[in-house]
Amino acid sequence: MHNSDKENQKTPSFRTDEKQDDSLSALWQAQPVTAINLEKVKANLSSERKKQRCYMVMDSLMVFPAIYILVKYWGNMSLVAQMMFVFMLATSLPLLVYQLWLRRVAAFYKDSQTADHLMQLTKQVKSNVKIAFMTKHSTWVAVVFGFAFILERYFLGDLAPEKLIKLIIVISSMSIGMLIWYVWAHKRQKRFERQLKTLEAMAQQH
Amino acid sequence: MTLGQGFDDIFAKHGALLSRVANSYEANEAMQQELLQEIAIAVWQGLSRFKGDSSVKTYILKIAHNRAVTHVANQVKRLDTHQYDQDDKGSDGFVSQVRSPEEVSSQHQSLERLLRAVRALPLQPRQVLTLSLEGLSYDEIADVCGLTKNHVGVILKRAKQSIMQEQPHA
Numbered sequence: 001m002h003n004s005d006k007e008n009q010k011t012p013s014f015r016t017d018e019k020q021d022d023s024l025s026a027l028w029q030a031q032p033v034t035a036i037n038l039e040k041v042k043a044n045l046s047s048e049r050k051k052q053r054c055y056m057v058m059d060s061l062m063v064f065p066a067i068y069i070l071v072k073y074w075g076n077m078s079l080v081a082q083m084m085f086v087f088m089l090a091t092s093l094p095l096l097v098y099q100l101w102l103r104r105v106a107a108f109y110k111d112s113q114t115a116d117h118l119m120q121l122t123k124q125v126k127s128n129v130k131i132a133f134m135t136k137h138s139t140w141v142a143v144v145f146g147f148a149f150i151l152e153r154y155f156l157g158d159l160a161p162e163k164l165i166k167l168i169i170v171i172s173s174m175s176i177g178m179l180i181w182y183v184w185a186h187k188r189q190k191r192f193e194r195q196l197k198t199l200e201a202m203a204q205q206h
Numbered sequence: 207m208t209l210g211q212g213f214d215d216i217f218a219k220h221g222a223l224l225s226r227v228a229n230s231y232e233a234n235e236a237m238q239q240e241l242l243q244e245i246a247i248a249v250w251q252g253l254s255r256f257k258g259d260s261s262v263k264t265y266i267l268k269i270a271h272n273r274a275v276t277h278v279a280n281q282v283k284r285l286d287t288h289q290y291d292q293d294d295k296g297s298d299g300f301v302s303q304v305r306s307p308e309e310v311s312s313q314h315q316s317l318e319r320l321l322r323a324v325r326a327l328p329l330q331p332r333q334v335l336t337l338s339l340e341g342l343s344y345d346e347i348a349d350v351c352g353l354t355k356n357h358v359g360v361i362l363k364r365a366k367q368s369i370m371q372e373q374p375h376a
Contacts, residue, residue, distance in 0.1 A: 028339040031317050033225035036217055041246045113352030117272040199279050202329045
């Protein structure tokens with residue numbers, strides 16, 4: 001059968017649909033577009049890489065003060081203080097590894113299918129909500145641990161009054177810092193929750 | 207030809223396509239530019255891992271749409287009350303600029319209507335329709351979105367019906 005015969009066999013409604021599709025496509029292709037500034041893309045890519053590496057180094061450095069204290073003062077610490085430090089380090093290390101992994105994942109876009117990408121993104125944001133929640137509550141836990149440490153030193157250790165005052169000043173300053181950190185983590189948690197809501201709405205439509 | 211030069215050629219060929227992806231997610235011009243820049247960076251990074259399993263066009267469209275989805279989710283950072291809704295505001299929550307008929311040509315008006323209608327579609331029909339308007343086959347659209355070929359057909363038909371209600375003369 002010739003193509004022209006096939007054309008003749010097309011129903012008028014089919015032809016109308018084809019015509020509509022063509023005009024819709026033509027209209028779509030006619031929209032004004034913005035030229036991509038490749039020099040800007042290359043510059044941004046380079047600064048983005050540097051920024052990500054810098055964040056990764058900063059994330060990693062966060063645990064060094066705790067490791068330093070642990071190594072330097074381990075011998076001087078009581079069993080309770082040692083356990084407190086080990087507990088804090090043990091909870092922060094997996095968080096650090098996850099944070100580094102997230103940064104790596106966020107830095108590279110894969111050619112995954114949109115459905116998979118949406119699912120992966122939702123999982124990540126869910127984890128971010130959990131991390132922000134844990135960070136938020138770790139602040140007051142750290143303050144409690146700080147004061148528990150002073151009490152432990154006061155009752156079980158040999159603490160001079162001037163050293164006690166020094167410790168109270170340090171822990172009080174730390175508490176103010178932790179309060180600011182608590183507010184910051186709370187805001188982050190709320191933001192991730194809104195992000196999660198958006199993604200779930202998108203996934204429902206998908 | 208170096209790898210960078212190859213990328214330059216790809217962007218020269220498909221740059222307009224990426225801009226149209228940004229337009230389908232963002233109504234505000236400044237936000238469109240920002241999204242286009244984000245998409246371009248993601249595509250540039252992604253191209254170094256291109257293995258030739260699909261056409262370059264399909265490959266970069268996958269990355270572009272994924273970046274746009276992330277961009278929509280990230281908008282809550284700026285707009286506290288943002289909801290991913292189905293109104294005519296586009297994913298960024300800003301109302302697109304509508305000019306009076308005296309100021310614009312009839313094609314421009316049709317385009318404005320089309321873009322508004324496309325942005326008002328939920329994610330999946332929006333994606334399927336725009337990919338179809340870019341000339342992708344059902345198989346390619348299914349590959350980008352993670353759908354079956356039949357599902358693509360059904361979604362596309364519904365999306366077109368919805369668009370045609372807004373575009374009576376197209």
